[in-house]
Amino acid sequence: MTHSMKTLQPLFAPRRVAVIGATDKPGSVGRAVVENLAGFTGHLLLVNRKHPEVLGRPTLARIADLPASTDLAVVVTPAPAVPDILRECAVAGIGAVVIISAGFKETGAEGAELERELLEVARAAGMRLVGPNCLGVMVPASGLNATFATAMAKPGNIAFLSQSGALCTAILDWSFQAGLGFSAFVSVGSMLDVGWGDLLDHFAADPATSVIALYMESAGDARAFLRAARRASVRKPVIVLKAGRTEAAARAAASHTGAITGSDAVFDAALRRAGVLRVDTIAELFQTADLLATQPPPPGRRLTILTNAGGPGALAVDMLVRHGGVPATLAPATLEALNAFLPAPWSHGNPADILGDAGPERYARALEILAADPGCDGLLVILTPQSMTDSLAVATALEQVATQIDKPLLASWMGGQGVEPGRQALARAGIASYAYPDTAARIFARVAVHLEEQRHQPVASDPVPLSAPAEAEACVAFARAEGRTLLTEAESKRLLAACGLPVVPTRTAAEAGDAVREAEVMGYPVVLKLHSLTLTHKSDVGGVRLNLVDAAAVRTAFHDIREAVTAKAGAEHFAGVSVQPMIAPGGWELILGASTDPQFGPVILFGAGGVLVHVLEDTAIDLAPLTSEQAHQLIARTRIRRALAGARGMAPVDLDALAERVAAFSTIPLRLPEIAEMDLNPLRVSEAGFVILDARIVLKAK
C-alpha cells in the first residue's frame, strides 16, 4: 500500500486518542487540549512523564504504555522533543499524530531540520501527521476536539480546512452566529505530511460531509491539490478562499503571454478546471458554504423573489443579474393562482411584492404557489418589518411550507435584533438566512452559475499526442546547439508548421538580392521583417516594413531595416530579413500563447491580438492541454468571441476549426517540454481560415 493510499480514518474516526504532554498547568496549550477532549465519546488517554494524574484523570508515564489500538496521538510538547515522541508513537503502532507544537521550519534552519526528521519517522512507520504548528482537529459529531480553541464547533455537514490557525478561532466564533455546523474542522498547519490532496480525498468520500470549504494561503503540492479537487468537486461542492491574489509580483517575461498570465490568474484557471467555486471574501466563504450545506443545489439560475416591499426586491434583482442570475418569469398558472387570493395591487410579477400588510398566511400561500412554478430554480423570501408585520409569525408559517419545497430556499429578515427571533425560526426550518436581500441574491447567483458551468464541463479528454514531429524537435535542437533560448521568427514558424499549424510562408534572406528573389517567387505585395538571433521585439527597432509592391521597394526596405536596427540596437543584431507575403486585411487578429507556470505547468492564453493586445485586455487563460471542447470554452470567455461568431452581420469564422487549432496548439508545450513560452501574435482568423502571421518561441534556460 503506497503512502498516499493510507486512509485518514485514525485521524477523523479514532476510537482511542492520547494526549502527549498532557498537563494541568493553567493557561497552557496542553491543558486546553485535555479540557477540550473531555467531551470525546471515545477513549481518552493522557501521557505525562512526571504526574500520575492530570485534571483528575490518571496518566500513563510513557507512550509505550498506551494500548496497542490507540489511533490518534495529539502532541503539544516543545518542538525539540517531538522527533523522539514520534519514534515512540511509531513503535506503539499509532496511526496518526496531530502535532500542535510550533517551533519548526517557521523558526529557521534548525526547525526545518527537525521537520525533515519528523517526516522520515512518519513515512518509515506509515503514520500520518497533521501540522506541525496548527490549532488541531475537531470532529463535532464524535465530540473530538483535539485543539486548544476556546470552543467546540457545532456538528453539521461542512468540512472546513484552514491553513491559518489564527483565522480558525475567528471562523469558529462567526460560525456560531451564522448557525453553521461542521463535519470536521481542520487546522492544517505546515502540511508537512497531510495536505490538501489527502484531506480533499478523505472528505469527498466522507458521507457526513456535503460541502468542503478551504481557506488557503498556498497550494502546497499544486498538482496533487488539483487532482484531488477535481475528484472531490464531482461528488460535492468545494469552495476555496485564497489570500494573496495581488501578491504575484510582475514577472519579467520575454513574451506577451508571460506578462499577461500571472500566478493568481493561473491559479484561478486551475480552480475552474478543477470545478472549484472560488470566493473572494471571508463573508462569501460563509454565505456560500451555508447555502450549499443547507439547500438542495439550484438546478438553474432563475430566482423567484417574494417580498413585502418593492425597493429591497429591486436591490436583490440588481445583484442577481449583476452576478449572472436570472429573475424567474412567472407562468400564467402561477399568476392566476396568486391573483385568486392576493390583494389587487400586488406586483403581478417577479419580484412578487405581496404588499406591506402581508401576514403569515399570505406569505406562506404565496411561497407555496411560487415554488410550484416549473420556471423557478430557487426562492428568496424578503421581509421588511413594517407597522403590521409580525416577523416571527411569518417565519413560523414558512417552516411548514418549507418542508414541502425541494428547491433552494433563501430568506432575508431585514433588520437587527428586532427580527432575530424570526431569523432563528428560519434557521430551524432549514432556510438559508442572510442579513441583506442583495447578499442573498448574489450568493444564489454565484452558486447557480458555478453549478451550471460545472454541468457543462467536458468530462472526456481528446487524446494528446505525446511525441513531437522530428522536424519540430530539430528546430529546438538547432537553437540549443547554437546556445540560444530564443528561436527566430522563421524557426518558430517552422516548428509550428511541423506541428500542423498553418503559418504564413516565411523565408530568410541575408542580402537584399536574396530578399528580392524570395519576393518574386512568392509574388507581391510582401512584408519584410528583421531576422535576428537576439532581438525579439522587431517593431521597437524599426524592423518591420509592410505592403512592399515591387523589387525596388524590397531593396529599400532591406536597407532601411538594416540601418534602423544598426542605429537603434547595433549591427550585431541584424542577421538579414524574413520575407513573407502580405496578407490582405480582413477578419480578426488574435493572440494564442503558452507559458509555463512553476506550479501548474503549461498555460494557454487566447484573445484579441495584434498591437491592441495590452490595450484591450481581452484574453482568457487555461491549463494545457485543452480538448476542443475546452478550447471552445476558452474562446467563449473573451469578448472577441462575439465578432468571431458573426455578431451584427459580420461574417462568422469557423469556430469549430478554430477550437481544433487551439487544442492542437495546447499540446505543443507537453510534446516539447523544453519550450518555456510561445507567442502567436497576430494570427489572423477570417472566413478564409486561420493563419499565423508572427510567432516567437522561447526555450527554457538550461
Add this chain to the structure above:
Amino acid sequence: MTHSMKTLQPLFAPRRVAVIGATDKPGSVGRAVVENLAGFTGHLLLVNRKHPEVLGRPTLARIADLPASTDLAVVVTPAPAVPDILRECAVAGIGAVVIISAGFKETGAEGAELERELLEVARAAGMRLVGPNCLGVMVPASGLNATFATAMAKPGNIAFLSQSGALCTAILDWSFQAGLGFSAFVSVGSMLDVGWGDLLDHFAADPATSVIALYMESAGDARAFLRAARRASVRKPVIVLKAGRTEAAARAAASHTGAITGSDAVFDAALRRAGVLRVDTIAELFQTADLLATQPPPPGRRLTILTNAGGPGALAVDMLVRHGGVPATLAPATLEALNAFLPAPWSHGNPADILGDAGPERYARALEILAADPGCDGLLVILTPQSMTDSLAVATALEQVATQIDKPLLASWMGGQGVEPGRQALARAGIASYAYPDTAARIFARVAVHLEEQRHQPVASDPVPLSAPAEAEACVAFARAEGRTLLTEAESKRLLAACGLPVVPTRTAAEAGDAVREAEVMGYPVVLKLHSLTLTHKSDVGGVRLNLVDAAAVRTAFHDIREAVTAKAGAEHFAGVSVQPMIAPGGWELILGASTDPQFGPVILFGAGGVLVHVLEDTAIDLAPLTSEQAHQLIARTRIRRALAGARGMAPVDLDALAERVAAFSTIPLRLPEIAEMDLNPLRVSEAGFVILDARIVLKAK
C-alpha cells in the same frame, strides 16, 4: 421669496409640534406617533375633535386653537380628511406638515386628485409638506420622533433620507447594531412637495450633519436633484444607494449610442458629475456612511495594515487593490522604529504582521509609529483572536493612541461574540469597526478613490456657445421640411462640419457617371456608400464598397450597390451613392455619440469604435456639455485611451486636440435641441489628426 427658497427649519428645528389626529387607540398609527413624540424637548400639542385627553395629555379640539407659533404639524388622519386639515393648518400659520397618512396617488386617480389639492393649498400658503405616505421624520438630538417607528434613532452626524418607508425600520434596527447615529432620519414618502433637492440643500447647510446618505427608488425632479447633489457634495460626502439598476428595459434605438446608453448608465454618469458616491448594496451604504461619519476623509489611497496574522492581512490587501486602493510603502524611518522594538520575525513591511503573540502595548506602539509615516493615508488594524490574544485589552490600548491620530482609523476584530467587548471599546474610541478585514479595506478604497476623483473634478466650465451656425440649422430644417427625422450621411457630415468638426469630404451622386466625376476630382482610391433617405445601416444591405482605384471600379461599385440594395431592401431605398476619399489605415477607430435621456437630457458617449464597438464594449458616457477637462476624463475612462496615449511604443495622438473636439461635439445637442441622436462611427484618430469617416444624425420626432 420663491417657494424653493423657504427653509426647512420648521420641519427639522421646530419649537412647537402638533399631532393632528392624536389618539390612544391601541395599535393605531396616531397613538404610536404621540408616544414617540413624548421625548420631544420642545412643546408638544395634540389635536383631537372628540376626546379632551389622549394618553394623559390634554388635547385641543380644533387646529384653530393651536398657538400661532406652532412650527410643525404631523397628520395621521385618513386621506380624505387631509385637504381640509391642511387648509386649517394654513390658516393657523403652521410652517411645515408631515403627512404620514397613506391612501393618495398610490391608490389611483382619486388619490392623485387629493394630492393635487394638497399641493395647491400648501403652495398658496407657503407651507412645506413631507409625504404623504411616509414613516415620518426624526431629529434625535432634539428628541423629535414624528414617526410611527418602534424605536428612536441614536443621535449622530448622518442625515439619512429614504424613499422606502418599509426599509426605514430595518435600517434603524441595523443602525443600533452598527452603532450609527443620525442628525436626521427622514422617510420622504411620495415627495409631493419636499424632495431630494430641498433636503440635500438643507442638510448641506446643517452644521450637525457631516454625511448625507440616500436610499432612492426614483430621482424625482432629476435636474433639481442633481443641482442640489452637486452643491451638497462640495461641502460634505453624499452617498446614494439606488434600487433598479437593471430595470431599464433595452430601448429600441436607431443608433449605437442609443443602444449603449441605458438610463441607469446615465444616472451613474449624472451621479459622478454631481460628486456623489454611489454604493451597490445596503451593507455598503452603512459601512461607507460609518467610515465617513466617524473618520477624517482619507487624503489619498494608501492604506497601512497592522495585523497579528498574515492571511487576513493578505485578504485585506487583495480587496484594497481590487477596488483601487494602494498598500502604503513604509518609510525607512518607520521600519527602523518598528525594528527597534518588534520581535525579529515581524513582516518588515506592509501589512505589518506583528505576530500571533502581540499584546496591547505592541499593538499600540506599532500603530503610533505607522500612523506617523507621511506615506500613510489611513490605517486598518486587524486582530485575530489567538491563544495569547486579549482582544479587549488591545482595543482599550488603542483608545489612547487613537486620540492622537488625525488619519482614518479602521479596525476589524475578527470573530463573533468573543470579540464583542473589544469591538465596543473600538466604537467608544471612535474607530470605524468592520466584521471582516477585507470589507474594511474595500470600503476604505472606495471612499479614498471617490474623494480623489472629486478633488480632480474640474470646477469651471468652458463657455458653451448657445446658438448653432446657420448652415447646421439649415441641415435640420431641410430634413424637417421633407418630413424626415433621419439625416443622410452627407447631411450629417455637413452639419458636423458647420459646427467646426473635421469630416472626410463626402459628395453624393445619383448616377454612376456623376460618381466617377466626383472620384476624379477627389483622386483615387475612393469609397462608395449607399445614399438613402430611409436606410441607416448601410453595411447590412451591401451598401459599402471600399478602396476603389479607378473609374471602372467606381462604375462597378455603383451598380453593385444599386443591385444589392434593390434586392435586399427595395429600389425605393436607393437614392444614389456618396463618394469619399479612401482614408489609409492607421491610427484608431473611435465612436463619438450623443443621445437624449428623458430625465437628464443630452448624453455623450466616447470609446473604441468601428465594427467592434459592440464586441469590445469599451465606451464611457457623461452628461453634455463637457469642458475639455471633462472630455479628458471621459476619454480616460476607456481602455483605448492607452493606445491613444501611445502605449508600448505606438505613436501617441494629440489628446488635448481630441478632448477639444469631444468638448466641441458635446455642445451640439444643446445648440440644436431638435437632435435626438448622433453617431460618429468610425472617426479616425492618428498622429495625423482627427477625421469623421461616417456619421448619422437622428432628429426628435415632432
